Amino acid sequence: MRVVVTGATGNVGTSVVRALAADPAVDEIVAVARRRPGRALDGAKFAQGDVSTSPLEPFFRGADAVIHLAWLIQPGRDESVTRRVNVDGSRRVFDAVAAAGVPSLVYASSVGAYSPGPKDRQVDESWPTDGIPTSFYSRHKAQVERDLDRLEREHPRLRVVRLRPGLIFKREAATEIRRLFVGPLLPRAALRSSLIPVFPDVPGLRFQAVHSDDAGDAYRAAVLGDAAGAFNIAAEPVLDPARLASLLGARLVPLPRRVVRAGAAATYWLRLQPAEPGWVDMGLNVPLMSTERARRDLGWEPRHTAVEAVTELVEGMRDGAEDQTPPLARATSGPARAREFLTGLGQRQ
16 A cells, blocks of 8 residues: 655654554555655655645555645744645645545544534534634634535545544654744743642633544554544543643642633733634634544544643653654754744744
């Protein structure tokens, strides 16, 4: 089997390539990304390409499956750039998959595609995917879901799989996640539990996470199986302020949602951090997901708990963990994180 992976050098992409390489049913992996990695990608053949500008059909011709992971989270202050990759680039991928006659497409959707939903029960994949309007990430994920609907109507013989994972963490992604969501002003030493005395107890702060390696295995299972449609991907337990405070050794302090939202907006406006406040809206409003269908139809079971995934992330951020690919490497931030400051904390790519 020949599998092409777009966005192969990021948090999820490196785990997907590793999972595919370990499966004897996969004969060839083509890893497509904008920037060349600083290490070999687990036996994959690297191909330099940009989903928003490069001819894509030549990459996909002869493939048995394409896994589309390529996505931009920054620059959050310039949606024209992120939309060009996330929405327009995804459309280019889908059209090239169809033109190349690839039989299977597996797309990285997200819990962020879902409309607001319950936090006291879990919903299945039939929950509406109209997104959270105030989050550009959510809007883009919802739009691409509509584009996949169109693709399925126009190409009924193409098997389309949509994986909708919760937050995805692993130790090697710590530098990238810190760069994208926290920014350069947080010193690594500040993440020691002794320096985090309190944690906000915010109503509705309940979310799901999954270890990146387990997400990678879900993509492998989706490629090698014959199931189609959407699959929620997350590990137990559901994470809430009490669990996170316990993890950090902190004391819970009640904090209203409006205060958290206002704080996120103020620090973003002051360029103290790069994550626009729509991320808060999304985190507080997307539903909890049932993963029953993935376990039943993909045979997927996570090997790590959600707590283990978050623990790896926090320890990795404290230690400055990285991987030698451009999205994950510390060198991408530059000396003393200078390149992060030069981007305007989310203004430029």
